[in-house]
Amino acid sequence: MSKRIEVNDLNVYYGKFKAVEDVTLTIEPRTVTAFIGPSGCGKTTFLRTLNRMHEVIPGAYVEGEVMIDGNNLYGPGVDPVLVRRQVGMVFQRPNPFPTMSIRENVLAGVKLNNRRMSKSDSDGLVEESLRGANLWNEVKDRLDKPGSGLSGGQQQRLCIARAMAVSPEVILMDEPCSALDPISTLAIEDLIEELKKDFTIVIVTHNMQQASRVSDRTAFFTIAGTGQPGKLIEYDDTTTIFSKPSIQATEDYVSGKFG
Numbered sequence: 190m191s192k193r194i195e196v197n198d199l200n201v202y203y204g205k206f207k208a209v210e211d212v213t214l215t216i217e218p219r220t221v222t223a224f225i226g227p228s229g230c231g232k233t234t235f236l237r238t239l240n241r242m243h244e245v246i247p248g249a250y251v252e253g254e255v256m257i258d259g260n261n262l263y264g265p266g267v268d269p270v271l272v273r274r275q276v277g278m279v280f281q282r283p284n285p286f287p288t289m290s291i292r293e294n295v296l297a298g299v300k301l302n303n304r305r306m307s308k309s310d311s312d313g314l315v316e317e318s319l320r321g322a323n324l325w326n327e328v329k330d331r332l333d334k335p336g337s338g339l340s341g342g343q344q345q346r347l348c349i350a351r352a353m354a355v356s357p358e359v360i361l362m363d364e365p366c367s368a369l370d371p372i373s374t375l376a377i378e379d380l381i382e383e384l385k386k387d388f389t390i391v392i393v394t395h396n397m398q399q400a401s402r403v404s405d406r407t408a409f410f411t412i413a414g415t416g417q418p419g420k421l422i423e424y425d426d427t428t429t430i431f432s433k434p435s436i437q438a439t440e441d442y443v444s445g446k447f448g
């Protein structure tokens with residue numbers, strides 16, 4: 190179910206402001222790709238265009254192509270709701286629906302997609318998703334309690350379970366550990382390692398150790414200055430980016446001299 194993502198000559202705009210310029214890259218199925226770079230260089234902006242999530246922002250639009258297994262997400266007649274089902278997203282702050290139980294949170298995306306399910310099918314999906322997110326053992330006795338009653342790290346794993354429940358092909362994660370303690374962070378990193386057996390994962394992170402621990406490939410973005418668009422500077426195997434990058438700006442960033 191995992192798919193290849195090919196981005197060709199992508200520009201992203203907020204109204205007249207070009208936030209990201211001319212990105213071309215290919216992400217292989219069943220890999221983890223990290224996006225790194227200084228604040229404001231467009232990592233979140235670019236990530237959101239991989240499932241058309243930027244379209245919820247008035248005035249935001251793209252030029253260029255994003256192909257998932259050869260189909261352009263921006264092609265005529267493509268339904269953004271279906272795109273978001275194929276390409277799930279996990280945000281920086283865990284955002285379980287506060288009035289919903291743990292079980293309802295896991296099923297929230299599936300219900301939105303209007304899939305009718307028997308009680309036993311939905312129980313099975315809840316268990317499978319929570320197991321997949323390494324959360325089942327911690328919550329199996331309290332599935333009808335509110336999702337907001339979990340710790341931050343558990344809430345983030347609940348959000349990952351919710352994303353997985355719709356069987357996406359790709360999961361995008363925008364700094365998924367930035368609000369978490371080191372133990373919860375390691376739990377999420379272990380989970381990402383597991384998830385890549387089934388999904389293509391793209392993760393934005395400011396944590397260089399995290400990028401080198403979890404990702405196979407790393408893309409370094411930067412901006413020349415305020416008001417300038419963010420650009421993809423270098424994209425390579427993670428070990429290359431962190432040990433012998435070809436571009437000085439990458440070297441400066443990963444060694445902590447800049448950003």
Ligand SMILES: Nc1ncnc2c1ncn2[C@@H]1O[C@H](COP(=O)(O)OP(=O)(O)OP(=O)(O)O)[C@@H](O)[C@H]1O
Pocket residue numbers: 203208226227228229230231232233234235246419
């Ligand atoms: N909703 C928006 N409307 C207008 N401009 C925006 C919007 N979101 C982001 N921008 C601008 O686009 C540029 C890129 O922002 P983005 O949030 O993608 O950066 P980032 O690399 O994710 O930064 P950070 O590491 O701080 O999360 C910035 O100049 C930002 O101000």
Ligand SMILES: [Mg+2]
Pocket residue numbers: 232233234363393
């Ligand atoms: Mg961001």
